[in-house]
Amino acid sequence: MFSYDSFLAGKIQQLKDAGSYRYFLEVNKSAQHFPHFYYLNNERVQRSAVNWCSNDYLCMSTHEEVIGKLSHTAYKSGTGSSGTRNISGTTIYHKELETTLARWHKKEAALLFNGAYAANVTTLQTLAKNIPGLIFISDEHNHASIIEGMRGCKNEKKIFRHNDTVHLEEILQSIPADHPKLIVFESVYSMSGTISPVKEIAALAKQFNALTYIDEVHGVGLYGDTGAGILERGDLQTEIDIVNGTLSKAIGVFGGYIAASSVVIDFVRSYGSGFIFTTSLPPAICSAANKSIQLIQQNAGWRNEFHRNVLLLRRALQENDVVFNQNDSHITAVPVKDANRCRQVANELLEKQGVYLQPINFPTVPVGEECLRIIITARHQPKHINHLAHSLNKILNGHNQAYRTELPAIGTPIGEGEE
Ligand SMILES: Cc1ncc(COP(=O)(O)O)c(C=O)c1O
Incomplete structure (x- = not known):
């Protein structure tokens, strides 16, 4: 007789074996402290982390x-x-x-x-x-x-x-x-x-x-x-x-x-x-x-600030030898190209660095194109950006170089028509 449960359990196991099973982090979202949020770690201890994968680009959910x-x-x-x-x-x-x-x-x-x-x-x-x-x-x-x-x-x-x-x-x-x-x-x-x-x-x-x-x-x-x-x-x-x-x-x-x-x-x-x-x-x-x-x-100024943040983020990644896919938009993807490694890097970022980046695995992207997709918002500050870039360098590249707290001054804000 067909066993529904064992069939479905087998399908779930396939995802786990491929590293693309989805684990949800229970985010205790904070309107006041965004982009910081709270969560309970595996030991049920409350921790705080910075959210780098929220689509709340302009932070309007907290306005x-x-x-x-x-x-x-x-x-x-x-x-x-x-x-x-x-x-x-x-x-x-x-x-x-x-x-x-x-x-x-x-x-x-x-x-x-x-x-x-x-x-x-x-x-x-x-x-x-x-x-x-x-x-x-x-x-x-x-x-x-x-x-x-x-x-x-x-x-x-x-x-x-x-x-x-x-x-x-x-x-x-x-x-x-x-x-x-x-x-x-x-x-x-x-x-x-x-x-x-x-x-x-x-x-x-x-x-x-x-x-x-x-x-x-x-x-x-x-x-x-x-x-x-x-x-x-x-x-x-x-x-x-x-x-x-x-x-x-x-x-x-x-x-x-x-x-x-x-x-x-x-x-x-x-x-x-x-x-x-x-x-x-x-x-x-x-x-x-x-x-x-x-x-x-x-408030066109919010958009300028947002795009300026994208620029700051990409500069910081470059300075910290973190490879990312080039494009003309605000979405910054760091290729990892392996589902298990992608999850492992994301886990380490959260536990060791307080950085929350959800691994993007199949079927959201094709197998072999797994990545960490960074979404910056209007409320991420230079200190958050530097911490992220430094953390990615440390975990992805195994480097532990000096923590840079300041970025060089950047040029004029990006105008709406120039991007
Ligand atoms: C390109 C694109 N279209 C549509 C959707 C669905 O949007 P919604 O969350 O409003 O259903 C998404 C959501 O992630 C998306 O990225």
């Missing part, structure tokens, strides 16, 4: 006005929305946030989801299942949620080499001109930190009459004059049809969304199962996210 807005709206409206959008779950806060998002992305309308993952899966599947013969043309490095969205329908999929517009053009040429097609890509790739050639992709889409879909999850809040993302920075907001974003990273709250033309939004709203049949976001979450976006729009 007093955002917390205040969330608390105040929860007090007025209660905790949950208690309904799907169609059945009492559309509040004034949902509409207010959708209006803000649409304006921010220079689109006619926006639609909220319970995460960008849900937004990707639902939107891609809803378009593909309803537009006859729609072909997906997808970048090979697209996020798991995009792959899952495409996998869930029978439509043909064509994969182009990462950021390779020559290959993309070849694929477009191979498809009959009157065939519906959707080019799906990201603005900032979450693991490699590469930025896509949006302008070139948009031009090809126009030439071949393809619809375009961009995941701006790691661009929103961090690029462009008002923080609307890579499209805003490149003055390309009207060139791409559908934008996907998250409220959970730079915005520091929770949820996801798409922004597009009124007809696209009305269509996904009307046909998208993953939108229709689920309880809507809590009103307090919507109003806190709205507040956070307003603050992000008004």
